[in-house]
Amino acid sequence: SAVISQKPSRDICQRGTSLTIQCQVDSQVTMMFWYRQQPGQSLTLIATANQGSEATYESGFVIDKFPISRPNLTFSTLTVSNMSPEDSSIYLCSVRDSYNQETQYFGPGTRLLVL
Amino acid sequence: AQKVTQAQTEISVVEKEDVTLDCVYETRDTTYYLFWYKQPPSGELVFLIRRNSFDEQNEISGRYSWNFQKSTSSFNFTITASQVVDSAVYFCALSESNTGAQKLVFGQGTRLTINP
Numbered sequence: 052s053a054v055i056s057q058k059p060s061r062d063i064c065q066r067g068t069s070l071t072i073q074c075q076v077d078s079q080v081t082m083m084f085w086y087r088q089q090p091g092q093s094l095t096l097i098a099t100a101n102q103g104s105e106a107t108y109e110s111g112f113v114i115d116k117f118p119i120s121r122p123n124l125t126f127s128t129l130t131v132s133n134m135s136p137e138d139s140s141i142y143l144c145s146v147r148d149s150y151n152q153e154t155q156y157f158g159p160g161t162r163l164l165v166l
Numbered sequence: 167a168q169k170v171t172q173a174q175t176e177i178s179v180v181e182k183e184d185v186t187l188d189c190v191y192e193t194r195d196t197t198y199y200l201f202w203y204k205q206p207p208s209g210e211l212v213f214l215i216r217r218n219s220f221d222e223q224n225e226i227s228g229r230y231s232w233n234f235q236k237s238t239s240s241f242n243f244t245i246t247a248s249q250v251v252d253s254a255v256y257f258c259a260l261s262e263s264n265t266g267a268q269k270l271v272f273g274q275g276t277r278l279t280i281n282p
Contacts (some may be wrong), residue, residue, distance in 0.1 A: 084269075093257065093272045093274045093275055094211075094257070094270075094272045096269055096270065145270075147268070151216065153199045153216060153218070154199075154213060154216050155213075155268075155270055156213055157211035159210040160209045162209065
């Protein structure tokens with residue numbers, strides 16, 4: 052399976068600021084996914100990021116709040132903009148397995164606390 | 167619409183007991199995939215198993231086993247002779263093969279605590 056890393060692993064931010072989370076994969080992948088896990092909750096898909104095209108956002112998530120970049124096949128960033136305490140969550144990126152495309156593997160996550 | 171229900175919010179057992187985590191799903195499609203992931207306290211999500219809708223064979227991997235029954239739309243996960251290291255939140259998830267994007271829909275998770 053792909054090896055996925057995320058930076059930062061955790062951060063504490065002030066409300067009104069923005070944080071950019073990086074996701075790096077050790078192999079080229081077509082699609083990358085960004086999920087949010089609010090405290091004590093399940094995972095919810097924010098958007099799907101394809102290289103060379105605009106990200107596709109799920110209902111309830113908008114580009115102005117969560118802009119995504121996908122400059123190449125091994126890297127993506129998610130920005131959490133104008134943060135509020137409600138944005139405190141774990142943010143995880145995932146990729147499809149190269150051989151078994153139905154399976155998604157996840158990065159270690161970024162724990163964000165907004166004060 | 168897809169939906170995954172894990173009715174057990176929390177389970178606590180003593181080490182060496184067997185424990186079953188329930189998962190019930192809803193989908194209108196005939197082709198779909200089911201998954202189990204483990205999330206230990208460190209927070210990363212660890213893939214455990216994938217099952218497609220055409221394969222109802224039960225699977226065993228060491229102390230872990232999975233029972234997939236299309237008739238009841240269930241995909242239950244059993245840990246035999248549980249160990250403290252099994253303590254984690256376990257998520258069941260569903261994806262539909264024909265959506266292209268293969269979005270994963272997760273259940274609410276079951277927090278499993280194994281007490282020594």
